[in-house]
Amino acid sequence: MVPTPARCAFIGDEVSAAGFRLAGVAAHSPDSAQAPELFERLRGEAAMILLTQEALSWVGEGRVRAATLAGRPLVLVIPDVRGRHRPPDIGEAIRRQLGMAATQAPRAASSEGKSP
Numbered sequence: 001m002v003p004t005p006a007r008c009a010f011i012g013d014e015v016s017a018a019g020f021r022l023a024g025v026a027a028h029s030p031d032s033a034q035a036p037e038l039f040e041r042l043r044g045e046a047a048m049i050l051l052t053q054e055a056l057s058w059v060g061e062g063r064v065r066a067a068t069l070a071g072r073p074l075v076l077v078i079p080d081v082r083g084r085h086r087p088p089d090i091g092e093a094i095r096r097q098l099g100m101a102a103t104q105a106p107r108a109a110s111s112e113g114k115s116p
Contacts, residue, residue: 009037009042011059015083016026020050032058040061046073052080 010020010027017027022085026046030038035058042049042081049067056077095101 007046008048008050009046009098010050011039011042011055012050012078013080013082019081025050030058035059039067043067043073045097048074048076051075051077053077054080054084059112 002066010017010025012020012027012029014029016030020027026043028038037054039049039051039059040063051059051064064075064077067073092101
């Protein structure tokens with residue numbers, strides 16, 4: 001029997017990988033030197049690759065950008081389970097570029113120390 005390629009693969013830290021393994025995802029936690037080669041291999045095998053922000057630095061932004069522009073597989077950068085490395089908020093970046101960034105509303109004056 002020939003094994004079928006993983007439809008979804010994950011590259012990231014061991015703790016995050018454990019959760020993805022429980023969900024049936026082919027999860028990998030390579031060291032930073034092995035990550036680029038693993039990523040290239042998974043590009044040919046998986047329909048979707050999930051990377052943590054930390055793993056993105058291991059693989060290299062140029063390599064991930066090239067895969068994204070190729071359109072296959074789908075490559076997504078996600079935060080790790082511990083929240084140590086968060087990807088940028090793309091929606092917020094777009095709102096800033098369009099001049100629509102949310103501004104904090106001025107705080108209402110405190111009523112402490114004032115009599116009614």
